[in-house]
Amino acid sequence: AQSVTQPDIHITVSEGASLELRCNYSYGATPYLFWYVQSPGQGLQLLLKYFSGDTLVQGIKGFEAEFKRSQSSFNLRKPSVHWSDAAEYFCAVGAGNQGGKLIFGQGTELSVKP
Amino acid sequence: DTGVSQNPRHKITKRGQNVTFRCDPISEHNRLYWYRQTLGQGPEFLTYFQNEAQLEKSRLLSDRFSAERPKGSFSTLEIQRTEQGDSAMYLCASLSIGPNYGYTFGSGTRLTVV
Numbered sequence: 001a002q003s004v005t006q007p008d009i010h011i012t013v014s015e016g017a018s019l020e021l022r023c024n025y026s027y028g029a030t031p032y033l034f035w036y037v038q039s040p041g042q043g044l045q046l047l048l049k050y051f052s053g054d055t056l057v058q059g060i061k062g063f064e065a066e067f068k069r070s071q072s073s074f075n076l077r078k079p080s081v082h083w084s085d086a087a088e089y090f091c092a093v094g095a096g097n098q099g100g101k102l103i104f105g106q107g108t109e110l111s112v113k114p
Numbered sequence: 115d116t117g118v119s120q121n122p123r124h125k126i127t128k129r130g131q132n133v134t135f136r137c138d139p140i141s142e143h144n145r146l147y148w149y150r151q152t153l154g155q156g157p158e159f160l161t162y163f164q165n166e167a168q169l170e171k172s173r174l175l176s177d178r179f180s181a182e183r184p185k186g187s188f189s190t191l192e193i194q195r196t197e198q199g200d201s202a203m204y205l206c207a208s209l210s211i212g213p214n215y216g217y218t219f220g221s222g223t224r225l226t227v228v
Contacts, residue, residue: 044219090156104156
C-alpha cells in the first residue's frame with residue numbers, strides 16, 4: 001500500500017539557520033511527489049513538486065527538495081529560515097494513475113526561534 | 115480565475131443535524147477531490163470526481179456521507195446525522211492536467227459538531 005512517513009512531528013530552528021524536513025514514501029511505481037505548506041486554519045499551498053527529470057527541484061519561497069529513489073526519500077530543504085516559514089509542512093505522494101488521489105504524511109510542524 | 119472556493123468557511127452544528135458543504139473548483143479543472151483533516155494529521159482522501167462521475171470513494175466515506183458534482187462543475191459534500199467525530203477541516207482540491215500539472219486546494223470548511 002502507498003504511504004508517506006514524515007518522521008519529525010515538530011522541529012524548531014533558529015531564524016537564519018538551515019532546515020531539512022524529512023519525507024519517506026512507499027509507492028510501487030514512479031511517484032509524483034509534492035510538498036505543501038499550511039498556515040493555521042488555512043488550506044494547503046504547493047511549495048514544489050517532482051514527477052521526473054532533475055532530482056533536485058526548486059520551489060517557491062526559497063525551498064528545494066531532492067528525490068532519492070534508492071532511499072525512497074524526498075526531503076525538503078531551505079538554506080536560511082525566516083520567521084514567516086513557521087507553519088505545518090506536508091509531504092504527499094500521487095497514488096494510482098495520473099490524476100489520482102494524493103496520500104499525505106502526518107505533517108511536520110516548524111517553529112522558528114528569533 | 116479565483117482559485118478553489120469553499121463555503122462556508124466555518125460551520126457549527128448540533129450532533130444529529132445534517133450539513134452540506136460546497137466547493138467551486140477552478141473552472142477548467144475537470145477533476146475534483148475531497149479530503150478530511152483532523153487536528154495534527156495530514157489530509158485524508160475521501161472521494162474524487164472526473165466531471166460528474168464519482169470515480170473513487172474511500173472507506174472513510176461512511177453511509178452518512180454523500181458527495182455530488184452535478185453537471186461537472188461545483189461539488190457538494192453532505193454529512194447526515196453528524197457525530198462529534200465528524201469535527202474536522204474538509205478540504206476540496208481541483209487538478210490541472212497538462213504542463214502545469216498540480217492540485218490546487220481551497221481554504222477548507224471547518225466543521226465543529228457540538
